[in-house]
Amino acid sequence: SVTPTKARAKVIDFEGVYYYSPYVYVVHKDSPAKSVADLNGKIIGVETATTSEDFIRRQLEIDAPGLPPIEYKLEPGEIRTFADSMLPFDDLRLGDGVRLNAVIAPEQTAQNAIKNGYPLRILEGGYAFREPLVVIAEKGDAEWNAKIGGILNEMKTDGTLTKLTTKWYGKDYSAD
Numbered sequence: 001s002v003t004p005t006k007a008r009a010k011v012i013d014f015e016g017v018y019y020y021s022p023y024v025y026v027v028h029k030d031s032p033a034k035s036v037a038d039l040n041g042k043i044i045g046v047e048t049a050t051t052s053e054d055f056i057r058r059q060l061e062i063d064a065p066g067l068p069p070i071e072y073k074l075e076p077g078e079i080r081t082f083a084d085s086m087l088p089f090d091d092l093r094l095g096d097g098v099r100l101n102a103v104i105a106p107e108q109t110a111q112n113a114i115k116n117g118y119p120l121r122i123l124e125g126g127y128a129f130r131e132p133l134v135v136i137a138e139k140g141d142a143e144w145n146a147k148i149g150g151i152l153n154e155m156k157t158d159g160t161l162t163k164l165t166t167k168w169y170g171k172d173y174s175a176d
Helices: 051-058 086-090 107-115 142-157 158-171
Strands: 012-028 045-046 078-082 102-106 118-121 129-138
Touching: 012 045, 012 051, 012 086, 012 107, 012 142, 012 158, 045 051, 051 078, 051 102, 051 129, 078 086, 086 102, 086 107, 102 107, 107 118, 129 142, 142 158
Parallel strands: 045 078, 045 102
Antiparallel strands: 012 102, 012 118, 012 129
16 A cells, blocks of 8 residues: 655556545543544654654645645644554553553554554544555556556446445445
């Protein structure tokens, strides 16, 4: 999976968004936070070198047609980065404010942590952002782009992408 960005577009081609990964705000189950505004000034954890880190640092530049502009609603007091996707959850599960107050991560990762017994909850009120994921191709390979684009359009039209994301995630993440 690759997120289309302006920098990447200089060296590779993108052909069709096939999936949107929504990022959520996750807090300890005992956190008093009810909204994103409640996290202002708090310690936020993210996986390093990911779109969640770019987002929290206000450097996220997604270049996908039809995607609403990124809205930065959170002013963190401190940002802590982690080497993999589960480490921030390991710190957050210790309790609200023990090491972290919140994590920004893909919804699927957060749901898996909760399903596996982590005492966490996803803040209600919408996504931090939605990350489009695309198929990539060598720069200038028009034949490949056309072929992949056609296959993706067919899979969207006939409902294959909807069926696959619903089967694996319980939700349609292929919708624009």
